[in-house]
Amino acid sequence: MSTLSERILGAPAGEYVDRKVDRAYVHDGTGVLTLETWKLMGAEQLSDLPQLYVLFDHIVPANNSTTATLQHELREFACGSFLQFSDIGGGICHQLMSEGVVLPGEVVVGADSHSCTPGAFGAFATGVGATDMAAIWLNGETWFRVPDTIGIHLSGSLCSGTEAKDLALSYVSRLGMDGGTYSALEFIGDGVKTLPMDDRLTLCNLSVETGAKTGMFYADDVTVKYLAAAGQKAGVQVPEPCTYSRELEFDLADIVPLIAVSNRVDRVKPVQDLAGVSVDQVFIGTCTNGRYSDLARLAKIVKGRKVAIRTIVVPASRAVLAEAIRTGVLADIIEAGCAIGTPGCGPCLGAHMGVLGDGEVCLSTANRNFKNRMGVGGEIYLSSVATAAASALSGEITEPGAD
Amino acid sequence: MQGAGHAVCLGPDIDTDLVIAGRYLRTKDHSVWVSHVFEDLDPSLAGHLNGAVIAAGKNFGCGSSREQAALALREAGVVAVIAPSFARIFFRNAINVGLPAIECSLSCAEGEYIRFDLADGWVEAGASRHLIRPLSPRMRDILAAGGLVNYWRTHR
Numbered sequence: 001m002s003t004l005s006e007r008i009l010g011a012p013a014g015e016y017v018d019r020k021v022d023r024a025y026v027h028d029g030t031g032v033l034t035l036e037t038w039k040l041m042g043a044e045q046l047s048d049l050p051q052l053y054v055l056f057d058h059i060v061p062a063n064n065s066t067t068a069t070l071q072h073e074l075r076e077f078a079c080g081s082f083l084q085f086s087d088i089g090g091g092i093c094h095q096l097m098s099e100g101v102v103l104p105g106e107v108v109v110g111a112d113s114h115s116c117t118p119g120a121f122g123a124f125a126t127g128v129g130a131t132d133m134a135a136i137w138l139n140g141e142t143w144f145r146v147p148d149t150i151g152i153h154l155s156g157s158l159c160s161g162t163e164a165k166d167l168a169l170s171y172v173s174r175l176g177m178d179g180g181t182y183s184a185l186e187f188i189g190d191g192v193k194t195l196p197m198d199d200r201l202t203l204c205n206l207s208v209e210t211g212a213k214t215g216m217f218y219a220d221d222v223t224v225k226y227l228a229a230a231g232q233k234a235g236v237q238v239p240e241p242c243t244y245s246r247e248l249e250f251d252l253a254d255i256v257p258l259i260a261v262s263n264r265v266d267r268v269k270p271v272q273d274l275a276g277v278s279v280d281q282v283f284i285g286t287c288t289n290g291r292y293s294d295l296a297r298l299a300k301i302v303k304g305r306k307v308a309i310r311t312i313v314v315p316a317s318r319a320v321l322a323e324a325i326r327t328g329v330l331a332d333i334i335e336a337g338c339a340i341g342t343p344g345c346g347p348c349l350g351a352h353m354g355v356l357g358d359g360e361v362c363l364s365t366a367n368r369n370f371k372n373r374m375g376v377g378g379e380i381y382l383s384s385v386a387t388a389a390a391s392a393l394s395g396e397i398t399e400p401g402a403d
Numbered sequence: 404m405q406g407a408g409h410a411v412c413l414g415p416d417i418d419t420d421l422v423i424a425g426r427y428l429r430t431k432d433h434s435v436w437v438s439h440v441f442e443d444l445d446p447s448l449a450g451h452l453n454g455a456v457i458a459a460g461k462n463f464g465c466g467s468s469r470e471q472a473a474l475a476l477r478e479a480g481v482v483a484v485i486a487p488s489f490a491r492i493f494f495r496n497a498i499n500v501g502l503p504a505i506e507c508s509l510s511c512a513e514g515e516y517i518r519f520d521l522a523d524g525w526v527e528a529g530a531s532r533h534l535i536r537p538l539s540p541r542m543r544d545i546l547a548a549g550g551l552v553n554y555w556r557t558h559r
Contacts, residue, residue, distance in 0.1 A: 016539055029428060033470055036431065040552045042559070059429065067429045113468040113492055129470035129496035131551045138555060143541055177416050178462035182491055211465060211490055264416070349467075351425040370420045370466060372443040 003149040003242045004216050005184040008105055008124040013148040022106040024136045025053035027093045030111035031074045033130035038137045046081055049140025054078035055096055060088035060344040063352035091317025091343040094287040098201055099319055100230025104219035104237055114287050116207045120200035122219035122237045147184040147213045151244035154191030156253040160402040164199035165384035168206040169258040173268035174248055181211030191252045197226040198293040205288045206367055209265040257399055260382040263371040271387050271399045280360040282311040282392040284385055285346045289365035290316030292323045294385045299329040301389035302336035308395035311338040312354050314346030350374040363391050407518040408456040408482040410511045415460025422472035436475035453480030456517040458509050464493025477502040485509050498542050501550035506536040
């Protein structure tokens, strides 16, 4: 009679537990500080307990000598210590963890707030800072307060023209930026089976925007089939009656195209209400919406047409890019006038490429629209891929048509 | 653990991008973070943080897991951050770098003298005393050690 978090962590909500970590990952941003802190702890060798990964995705390729030097040091360490390493162009850490790596029931910790993403596989996946990660490198374990769980009941199926991203913005808006703090979100109900893994990853990805510790789906036939295609064997997880601290219900058929307005992820309005707002840049990608199904949806909308404004497309991983090349999706996107970036986080964090000018507006498929995040004086609106694609074609915020 | 300082009052939902922007993260020179702390919120704040107790609104430290946010505050001389609630990664980061993060609903005025005693479990602003939500025993030990680095240096 437990929630999925309670089952995986082995204790009831509210208790503190020390748990061995199955997989732990850092990226080029947080890895530098993790390495520095781990050395300060007086460590001489890495813990041999968890699978440890260093995955370069944040500033790829390096934008200046300072970044390059920091990345060089981390790269040398990762390769010399036999950590599992992915260099520039491999893709976003959360995406790489989701390409047949994370398995149901695992405890997964990443030094990045969106490490809640692989919770979509029925893992307990959450983000920590550099010092907590350094301690995991040291001991192979960390402490958790077992979270209470908010049950998000899904029924029905999404209408044409709406996406999991619209549902994600909808629940973030309902819970607010701190409505999930210290909790886990569990997505349950009949509507779940209509959602492919890519959609589930998008939904779990935004859980941290409510303050939640993680977002989770029970592994089901969809999960097992996805992992099998990636060469992994996994079983299903059957939900059991449990106590939720709070419950929300969504009929997927009621979801409409939505946008989170600058500067809050929970300031959500129907696209219809913002139609006509002028946009300077469209960005399609990130750990939220940079997967193959996202690029395919974009291609379907822009194929044979031309974007009216600068449009940056960054595949979430090399595998996503390769698949988009293989199927012709990438050619459609390029021929429509989009610029393609190296697989990785792209302009989302505003640290290197695709930065906004003062007063410019970006419509982005990412997960954060905080003040100045993509450049001082720039405004960020968050939407689905379909809304971003329709808006790229018109140059202003535009509601996507039915598929 | 006791401490005191002048209040610097901030609103709710201060994200870690606002504490230290992404464009300043790629360095080992911690003084860079001190120079640019809160730049996108209010550039004048950086000059008032030495010896300050930040009294913020709910959900302080939401967003990115960047530990540089907690480090920037500590190195700028912030004595503690008090808020009704914290985003969980920032909360862990703060304790891990030895910066007290105190869960407490506090009404106070800018510059007001604030005292706290974590062992006794209270915060005082002017004449009013507020009870605080106690830390877990593990976090108390980490903070008492001055952070997780020292904790593990002495616990191995």
